[in-house]
Amino acid sequence: MYKVKLLNNISPSARTILTDDRYELSETVEHPDALFVRASDLHKYPFEKNLLCIGRAGIGVNTIPLDECAEKGIVVFNTPGGNANGVKELFLFALAMASREILPAMEWVKTYDGSQGPIEQRMEKVKKQYAGPEFAGKTLGVIGAGNVGSRVANIALACNMKVYAYDPYLSADAAWAISRHVFRVSDLRDIFRYSDYITIHTPLTDETRNMIDDKAIALMKNGVRIINYARGEVVNEDAMIKGLNDGKVARYVADFPTKRLIETKNTVLTPHLGGTTFESESNCARMAAKEMDDYLTNGNIRNSVNLPDVQLERSGASRICIIHRNLPGMLANMMPLFARDGINIENMTNKSRGSYAYSVFDVNTDVPEKAIQELNALDGVIRVRVL
Ligand SMILES: NC(=O)c1ccc[n+]([C@@H]2O[C@H](COP(=O)([O-])OP(=O)(O)OC[C@H]3O[C@@H](n4cnc5c(N)ncnc54)[C@H](O)[C@@H]3O)[C@@H](O)[C@H]2O)c1
Numbered sequence: 001m002y003k004v005k006l007l008n009n010i011s012p013s014a015r016t017i018l019t020d021d022r023y024e025l026s027e028t029v030e031h032p033d034a035l036f037v038r039a040s041d042l043h044k045y046p047f048e049k050n051l052l053c054i055g056r057a058g059i060g061v062n063t064i065p066l067d068e069c070a071e072k073g074i075v076v077f078n079t080p081g082g083n084a085n086g087v088k089e090l091f092l093f094a095l096a097m098a099s100r101e102i103l104p105a106m107e108w109v110k111t112y113d114g115s116q117g118p119i120e121q122r123m124e125k126v127k128k129q130y131a132g133p134e135f136a137g138k139t140l141g142v143i144g145a146g147n148v149g150s151r152v153a154n155i156a157l158a159c160n161m162k163v164y165a166y167d168p169y170l171s172a173d174a175a176w177a178i179s180r181h182v183f184r185v186s187d188l189r190d191i192f193r194y195s196d197y198i199t200i201h202t203p204l205t206d207e208t209r210n211m212i213d214d215k216a217i218a219l220m221k222n223g224v225r226i227i228n229y230a231r232g233e234v235v236n237e238d239a240m241i242k243g244l245n246d247g248k249v250a251r252y253v254a255d256f257p258t259k260r261l262i263e264t265k266n267t268v269l270t271p272h273l274g275g276t277t278f279e280s281e282s283n284c285a286r287m288a289a290k291e292m293d294d295y296l297t298n299g300n301i302r303n304s305v306n307l308p309d310v311q312l313e314r315s316g317a318s319r320i321c322i323i324h325r326n327l328p329g330m331l332a333n334m335m336p337l338f339a340r341d342g343i344n345i346e347n348m349t350n351k352s353r354g355s356y357a358y359s360v361f362d363v364n365t366d367v368p369e370k371a372i373q374e375l376n377a378l379d380g381v382i383r384v385r386v387l
């Protein structure tokens, strides 16, 4: 029985994978084998020695100390694409909110007291103050063209926008997903210079933090409209507030409210709702559950963000899974222990990612406890599991 601790509100669809007969799932379980998390910040989380993996039901992993986890032999998974459609649909709302005076107009309707006549007549007079531009025919700059950015770019084309996209690290899969009518931009400054609307869909990294700063805003068109469903910190708050107050930025639509932004004019803020649809929550929970289940049961790693992806069809009597440093001679040091104890390898794989590597051996015998201990004690070995 594996124990999984739920740190956030995780869709119950996870339970169709992590079933009661093999998993204990709860918010209070002690000494868990796995953590199931959404956007909770784990940077100060006290990881226990027996923790094997973390399933992030969602894509952003800026809240998880990935290196520390790798160093402790904890595999972190996320769920690429699981909530991308949810964000794409909210982006359509963002485009409308970035353009039209919908919120003040709704507020007028809600608070109209009838003193100037029936609302049906009065509204025809006041509505002109709520006019705004259409986005058809305008230019949208998309920064980050992965699962969300590619969908956003394509739907903006369908709205008759001209679409530019900037993504220096675009994967081949994402490139296939983007319409050939999207213009590829290789200099981020061109997105700033030529866009009427800018939308950000990058992860939060050292490189993207404060990507939209004073210098970036200075390059932009007057009256630019900026949409941020990525992370608050990719936009420098001081620069954005200044841009909004000066009128350089006409509207900032973002999923990451702060007190200062709430108090600034021309912001439209939602409480981190991008991936909060029934479907996205269910997709992400099921994906993360499958990833954790395959790792806990078979040692396979798919969609990890800190250790190499490794999948091996099972064969043999036992499987030895070893997380270790990516150093020369690691396998050579393990092999004598296998040979000494008559452990014959039927199939194996070894993959690396940065400073870490993962080796899986399917062997034809049970593995003696002594061999496991000695493998664990080898220099550079981080964690050994036998399944
Ligand atoms: N508001 C929400 O609820 C919500 C929901 C989903 C995702 N997000 C955020 O949006 C981000 C993107 O999500 P996704 O599913 O498209 O992720 P993804 O990994 O599929 O795509 C991210 C893309 O950004 C690109 N990128 C990385 N660094 C870049 C840089 N410096 N400049 C330009 N492009 C860069 C990558 O190459 C990749 O193609 C997530 O990391 C998360 O922070 C927020």
Ligand SMILES: O=C(O)[C@H](O)COP(=O)(O)O
Binding pocket: 038, 039, 040, 057, 058, 059, 060, 061, 083, 272, 274, 275, 276
């Ligand atoms: O990174 C993500 O996937 C989104 O920000 C959604 O996060 P959430 O699962 O906490 O809503």
